[in-house]
Amino acid sequence: MIFNRYPWWKNVLVVVIVFVAFLYAAPNLFGEDPSVQISGSSPTIPVDANTVNTVKQALQTAEIKYKTIQLDNHSLLLRFSSNDAQLSAKEKIQHELGDNYLVALNTTPATPAWLKSLGAMPMKLGLDLRGGVHLLLQVDVDSVLKQRIDGDARNISQVLRDNRIRYNGLTRDSANNIIINFRAQDALDEAMHLVSLRFNEFTWTKNTNDGNFILQGILDPAALQRAHQDTLDQAMNTLRNRVNELGVSEALVQQQGASRVAVDLPGIQNATEAKNILGKTATLEFHMVDTEHDVNNVVGGIAPPDTHLYNDHGRPVLLKNDIILRGSSIITATSGMGEDGRSSVDVRLGGGGEGLFTKTTSENIGKPMAVLYVEVKSEPKVDANGVSTIDYHTDRRIISVATIQSTLGNSFQITGLTSQDEARTLALLLRAGALPAPVTIIEEREVGPSLGKQNIHMGIMSVAVGFLLVVVFMAIYYSLFGIIADIALAMNLVLIVALLSILGATLTLPGIAAMVLTVGMAVDANVLIFERIREELRNGMGVQASIHAGYERAFATIVDANVTTLIVAIVLFSLGSGAVKGFAVTLTIGLITSMFTAITGTRAIVNLIYGGRPVKKVAIGM
Amino acid sequence: MEFFKHNTQIDFMAQRNWAALASVILFLLSITSLVINGLNWGLDFTGGTQIQLHFPTTIDVTQVRESLQNAGFKEAVVQNYGTSQDVLVSLSLPKEDKNQSTQSSVAGVDASKDVVVGQLLKALPEAKVQQVDYIGPQVGQELATKGALAIVFALLGTMIYIALRFEMRFAVGSTVALIHDPILILGIFSYFHIEFNLVALAAVLTVIGYSLNDTIVIFDRVRENFRKLRKASPVDVINQSTNQTLSRTIMTSALTLTVCCALFFLGGSMIHGFALALIIGIVVGTYSSIYVAGSLALGLGLTRQHLLPPSKEALDERP
Numbered sequence: 036m037i038f039n040r041y042p043w044w045k046n047v048l049v050v051v052i053v054f055v056a057f058l059y060a061a062p063n064l065f066g067e068d069p070s071v072q073i074s075g076s077s078p079t080i081p082v083d084a085n086t087v088n089t090v091k092q093a094l095q096t097a098e099i100k101y102k103t104i105q106l107d108n109h110s111l112l113l114r115f116s117s118n119d120a121q122l123s124a125k126e127k128i129q130h131e132l133g134d135n136y137l138v139a140l141n142t143t144p145a146t147p148a149w150l151k152s153l154g155a156m157p158m159k160l161g162l163d164l165r166g167g168v169h170l171l172l173q174v175d176v177d178s179v180l181k182q183r184i185d186g187d188a189r190n191i192s193q194v195l196r197d198n199r200i201r202y203n204g205l206t207r208d209s210a211n212n213i214i215i216n217f218r219a220q221d222a223l224d225e226a227m228h229l230v231s232l233r234f235n236e237f238t239w240t241k242n243t244n245d246g247n248f249i250l251q252g253i254l255d256p257a258a259l260q261r262a263h264q265d266t267l268d269q270a271m272n273t274l275r276n277r278v279n280e281l282g283v284s285e286a287l288v289q290q291q292g293a294s295r296v297a298v299d300l301p302g303i304q305n306a307t308e309a310k311n312i313l314g315k316t317a318t319l320e321f322h323m324v325d326t327e328h329d330v331n332n333v334v335g336g337i338a339p340p341d342t343h344l345y346n347d348h349g350r351p352v353l354l355k356n357d358i359i360l361r362g363s364s365i366i367t368a369t370s371g372m373g374e375d376g377r378s379s380v381d382v383r384l385g386g387g388g389e390g391l392f393t394k395t396t397s398e399n400i401g402k403p404m405a406v407l408y409v410e411v412k413s414e415p416k417v418d419a420n421g422v423s424t425i426d427y428h429t430d431r432r433i434i435s436v437a438t439i440q441s442t443l444g445n446s447f448q449i450t451g452l453t454s455q456d457e458a459r460t461l462a463l464l465l466r467a468g469a470l471p472a473p474v475t476i477i478e479e480r481e482v483g484p485s486l487g488k489q490n491i492h493m494g495i496m497s498v499a500v501g502f503l504l505v506v507v508f509m510a511i512y513y514s515l516f517g518i519i520a521d522i523a524l525a526m527n528l529v530l531i532v533a534l535l536s537i538l539g540a541t542l543t544l545p546g547i548a549a550m551v552l553t554v555g556m557a558v559d560a561n562v563l564i565f566e567r568i569r570e571e572l573r574n575g576m577g578v579q580a581s582i583h584a585g586y587e588r589a590f591a592t593i594v595d596a597n598v599t600t601l602i603v604a605i606v607l608f609s610l611g612s613g614a615v616k617g618f619a620v621t622l623t624i625g626l627i628t629s630m631f632t633a634i635t636g637t638r639a640i641v642n643l644i645y646g647g648r649p650v651k652k653v654a655i656g657m
Numbered sequence: 658m659e660f661f662k663h664n665t666q667i668d669f670m671a672q673r674n675w676a677a678l679a680s681v682i683l684f685l686l687s688i689t690s691l692v693i694n695g696l697n698w699g700l701d702f703t704g705g706t707q708i709q710l711h712f713p714t715t716i717d718v719t720q721v722r723e724s725l726q727n728a729g730f731k732e733a734v735v736q737n738y739g740t741s742q743d744v745l746v747s748l749s750l751p752k753e754d755k756n757q758s759t760q761s762s763v764a765g766v767d768a769s770k771d772v773v774v775g776q777l778l779k780a781l782p783e784a785k786v787q788q789v790d791y792i793g794p795q796v797g798q799e800l801a802t803k804g805a806l807a808i809v810f811a812l813l814g815t816m817i818y819i820a821l822r823f824e825m826r827f828a829v830g831s832t833v834a835l836i837h838d839p840i841l842i843l844g845i846f847s848y849f850h851i852e853f854n855l856v857a858l859a860a861v862l863t864v865i866g867y868s869l870n871d872t873i874v875i876f877d878r879v880r881e882n883f884r885k886l887r888k889a890s891p892v893d894v895i896n897q898s899t900n901q902t903l904s905r906t907i908m909t910s911a912l913t914l915t916v917c918c919a920l921f922f923l924g925g926s927m928i929h930g931f932a933l934a935l936i937i938g939i940v941v942g943t944y945s946s947i948y949v950a951g952s953l954a955l956g957l958g959l960t961r962q963h964l965l966p967p968s969k970e971a972l973d974e975r976p
Contacts, residue, residue, distance in 0.1 A: 477793030501919035555913030596870040603866030
């Protein structure tokens with residue numbers, strides 16, 4: 036006799052899993068509060084009781100109501116009940132506290148403390164559900180590699196010269212190899228010995244045929260890879276800094292593929308400003324003005340070696356190519372008004388290289404120096420053959436030429452900017468650090484907040500309606516067993532939500548679609564089992580034996596059927612694009628949880644109802 | 658409740674020649690449509706800019722088109738999107754143009770795109786921007802390649818799994834059924850000129866997995882019946898297995914179809930293509946797993962011997 040009873044531990048397991056699932060899915064019911072987060076722009080700026088008072092007063096005078104105010108770990112968090120209150124509060128607070136504080140828009144889960152202490156958090160909503168901007172930036176890593184090889188080439192030639200080894204030419208070819216030509220064998224041997232010792236990130240090979248003595252250096256793949264990754268890491272770091280400066284606290288900056296960075300800015304209001312600032316590769320260069328040659332002779336002719344002709348507001352200026360200070364030396368920058376009432380940027384040095392600057396300025400008092408604004412612009416293009424490339428070109432523009440009055444120390448002021456906006460952007464870019472390589476926005480998706488709300492609404496509606504239709508149909512078709520399957524189906528949704536929340540996954544509209552789809556697919560397992568039970572009953576098998584056989588025999592089929600869908604879900608995941616990824620993750624989770632709820636879950640209930648006693652008839656709708 | 662009171666005895670395999678003919682015709686029609694019309698590739702694959710606009714009142718698409726024409730947007734494609742108050746404006750990527758390249762390179766592509774959106778809004782002062790999508794040419798080309806690869810890998814992966822679990826003839830049969838399904842979906846998308854975007858691709862891949870569910874359920878039963886019914890011919894076995902699982906096949910398909918319809922009608926314009934591809938896929942997939950997969954396995958010479966060796970199945974260990 037078969038009695039269809041679960042061992043006690045199996046029942047306990049089911050109950051525990053259900054309980055935990057409800058617990059971790061629960062935070063999603065409480066939603067999120069729009070909030071504003073305040074922190075100092077540098078560690079020396081305190082966020083303390085004084086700040087709290089200032090903020091409270093500012094909000095009181097503006098008559099903006101907040102829910103709570105909370106001070107912890109050098110940052111201040113204010114919750115509001117509406118987005119409008121949050122927005123106007125942010126503006127008010129930023130105005131009151133000034134540039135030294137970062138005031139960021141945020142959404143904070145309204146999860147009760149006891150749930151939070153268990154680590155339960157709601158799912159994050161994707162940009163398509165809450166509005167925001169998604170950007171995909173292509174980092175021009177190759178340009179950095181070229182620069183690096185050029186730098187190495189310069190160092191090598193210096194070393195060769197220092198050691199009095201004569202060579203004919205030293206070049207970098209298009210494949211980033213260094214090629215040195217020598218006149219004689221002994222020079223080649225000597226150089227080989229020297230460079231393989233000093234520049235061991237290259238693999239050096241000698242090549243002596245036809246009376247040519249050539250030394251070729253190839254950068255090791257590992258070193259190449261490291262340089263590549265360093266560039267990307269630095270780019271991401273800079274992008275993160277810039278995002279922080281923009282006041283978006285939940286932004287996501289992550290690497291995507293070998294040379295791309297994805298930036299997600301949820302809930303952002305001014306997308307254009309964000310894009311302008313994120314993608315900008317702008318920095319400053321300080322050059323001495325060449326006073327040895329007459330500029331007027333150069334105009335229309337060729338510039339003397341190591342100099343370049345620039346245009347300063349219509350006036351030709353000849354600058355030396357040597358850079359005496361770069362933007363990377365600047366650690367803080369604030370925009371303001373110069374003595375003459377024009378826009379200016381106050382900078383403080385400390386990033387390295389300021390020693391040379393101080394020395395150069397002290398040696399050149401009374402001579403003119405120029406500040407160059409350097410910006411790399413990029414443009415994706417498709418040529419006639421349909422091949423897409425990105426064009427880069429560098430704009431160099433003089434923002435000011437000034438006579439050095441005295442030795443310049445670690446802080447000074449740059450004037451000559453055309454507008455207050457330009458000064459502000461420049462200061463922000465200098466603060467956040469320069470991008471190591473030019474970046475191009477190659478993909479952009481912007482969703483307005485109202486569309487996001489609409490998407491959530493439609494998503495929930497389609498889950499609800501789809502679910503309800505299936506539930507009603509199952510209950511009619513399979514009567515009591517159908518209702519049991521419905522309970523499992525509901526549990527499956529709870530489990531999916533709980534797992535997504537625990538994993539910290541992001542819910543997107545395709546993710547919701549996957550949930551709807553799993554409702555349809557999860558029910559398949561139960562249909563398989565129930566149909567099998569009916570069949571066995573029709574064949575005259577006893578009730579308990581039929582139930583047992585139904586579950587046992589359908590099991591392998593259910594696993595087979597789900598594995599193939601899982602294979603597809605994994606392929607989809609590797610496709611890698613955000614929307615499809617969310618779909619794949621939710622589908623995978625849904626398939627796995629559905630196996631548990633549809634097989635183990637329904638069996639536990641069926642066993643409770645019918646198990647352990649002789650039964651003549653079952654309510655399976657036949 | 659039951660749809661099939663008694664064991665159905667439909668002779669599916671007797672109709673398999675007709676079904677094969679129908680499949681071949683549909684398949685060829687799909688290919689023809691794909692060759693002639695091509696696919697209406699979505700923004701994800703072509704690159705370009707798409708702007709979704711919302712108007713406070715009902716708006717006539719031709720009127721929007723005219724305003725944009727007058728404002729200089731000659732190539733703008735305007736279409737209704739969901740409701741009568743929403744329109745979708747699509748702009749293709751700027752092609753390499755000798756006269757314009759110098760002009761646009763000064764502004765840079767990003768600036769010029771924002772300028773375009775600005776100009777567009779100026780031409781349509783009532784409109785509110787709901788959504789802006791910009792896809793650069795690099796991303797589009799790459800996604801198209803990746804998408805094609807994904808379909809190939811999904812087919813290969815599932816084929817290997819079936820070959821391991823069942824038999825090579827089943828694997829080939831189900832894979833042909835699987836190729837059949839996406840081609841028919843793509844054919845319908847192509848014929849009706851429905852936009853094929855990334856989520857629609859995801860749906861096609863999902864259909865590959867889903868359609869296999871049905872096939873596997875039938876194959877599982879075929880294997881079981883080959884062992885049980887020692888005297889029956891392969892045709893009878895496949896027929897009987899299809900009949901035994903028919904009730905389940907139709908139930909599951911109907912239920913999944915129901916939820917997909919819920920998605921189609923309530924999920925909003927963003928996942929229209931997705932839901933539609935699924936709906937077509939479920940219908941086609943159900944048909945193909947009944948006719949194409951079984952018939953092909955038969956056609957490839959499936960006999961009892963092919964399925965007997967893996968008899969160490971836990972499945973058969975009846976208590």
